[in-house]
Amino acid sequence: MDRAAARGMEVAIVTNGHRLAEYLPILRRAKVREIQVTLDGPREIHDRRRPLLGGGSTFDAIVAGVDATLAAGIPVNLRVVIDRDNLEALPALANFAIERGWTKAPSFKTQLGRNYELHHCHTGPQVLYSRLEMYEALFDLAQRHPEVLEFHRPAYSIAKYLFDNGSTPPPLFDACSGCKTEWAFDHTGRIYSCTATVGKVGEEVGTFWPAVTRDDAEITRWQDRDVLAIEACRECPVRLACGGGCASVARNRTGDLHSTDCRPIRELLELGTAAYLPGLDAGEKS
Ligand code: SF4
Structure with missing residues (x-):
C-alpha cells in the first residue's frame, strides 16, 4: 500500500472480508478505489456457503468490516454470488442492507455474480443458472420483492443504461479484459x-x-x-452490445480463443425494458 501511495496508484481490493476491519488502517495508506467483499445471503445462508476453514461463522465479521469501511468513506462493492440455492434469500439480504443503511451510503454498490462452471470442476452443477436463467429468475424475484431493486438494479445488458441515460452506451467492441486491462499472477511466478x-x-x-x-x-x-477479429461476430446484429463475451469461456467451448461466447442480448433487453419501463407490454417494448 505504501508503494502504491508513493506511485500515486489507486488500489482495488478483492477480499473475503473476514478480517477487513482489522486491515483498514493499512489499506487506508493508499487511495483505495474499492474493496470488493462477498456476502452470499443473510447470516444462515452465507455461513453455510462460506464458513471458516474448519467451520464457524464468517457473516458477522464481514458485516463489521463493511460497516467500518463505509464509515471510513472507502467504497464497498458488495458481491453476491448467485445460484439456485441462494437466490430466494436475496430479499432477506437486501432488507438487511437497507436496514443497516448500506444502500443509502454514497460509496456502497452491489454486484451480482453468477456461480458458473468455468473449469468443469463444480461439485453441484445442477444448482447453476445459465446467464439468461439467472436474469429471468432475478426479474421474477424483483416482481415479488421490489426491495431487491433497492439493493441491486440488474443491467439487463444495456437496458439499465438506456433507462438511466436516455441514450445508448458507447459501442462495446470487446467485452474481454484479458491481457488488456487485466493480468493475473500466481504464486509460482507465472503470468496469466x-x-x-x-x-x-x-x-x-x-x-x-x-x-x-x-x-x-x-x-x-x-x-x-x-x-x-472474431469472424462469427462481424455480422452479428447485437455485437456492439455483446462484445464477444469471455475469451476463456469461448476457448473452453471451442478450443479457439477467437471464437464466440454469445450473450443473450435480445432476451436480456426484453427483461430490462419490462423491469425499467413498466406499463408497456413485451410486444410494444420489442
Ligand atoms: S459472441 Fe455471439 S452474440 Fe456476441 S457478438 Fe459474437 S456472435 Fe454476436
Whole structure:
C-alpha cells in the first residue's frame, strides 16, 4: 500500500472480508478505489456457503468490516454470488442492507455474480443458472420483492443504461479484459491473461519469476480479440452490445480463443425494458 501511495496508484481490493476491519488502517495508506467483499445471503445462508476453514461463522465479521469501511468513506462493492440455492434469500439480504443503511451510503454498490462452471470442476452443477436463467429468475424475484431493486438494479445488458441515460452506451467492441486491462499472477511466478485462466496449466502467457518472460504471440492473440477479429461476430446484429463475451469461456467451448461466447442480448433487453419501463407490454417494448 505504501508503494502504491508513493506511485500515486489507486488500489482495488478483492477480499473475503473476514478480517477487513482489522486491515483498514493499512489499506487506508493508499487511495483505495474499492474493496470488493462477498456476502452470499443473510447470516444462515452465507455461513453455510462460506464458513471458516474448519467451520464457524464468517457473516458477522464481514458485516463489521463493511460497516467500518463505509464509515471510513472507502467504497464497498458488495458481491453476491448467485445460484439456485441462494437466490430466494436475496430479499432477506437486501432488507438487511437497507436496514443497516448500506444502500443509502454514497460509496456502497452491489454486484451480482453468477456461480458458473468455468473449469468443469463444480461439485453441484445442477444448482447453476445459465446467464439468461439467472436474469429471468432475478426479474421474477424483483416482481415479488421490489426491495431487491433497492439493493441491486440488474443491467439487463444495456437496458439499465438506456433507462438511466436516455441514450445508448458507447459501442462495446470487446467485452474481454484479458491481457488488456487485466493480468493475473500466481504464486509460482507465472503470468496469466486474467483471473479466469490463472493457475490453468498451459495457459500462462509469461513468467515474472525467476525470470521475466512473455509469450508475445499468445499475448497478441488475446489483445487482438474483439468483435471485428472474431469472424462469427462481424455480422452479428447485437455485437456492439455483446462484445464477444469471455475469451476463456469461448476457448473452453471451442478450443479457439477467437471464437464466440454469445450473450443473450435480445432476451436480456426484453427483461430490462419490462423491469425499467413498466406499463408497456413485451410486444410494444420489442
Ligand atoms: S452474440 Fe455471439 S456472435 Fe454476436 S457478438 Fe456476441 S459472441 Fe459474437
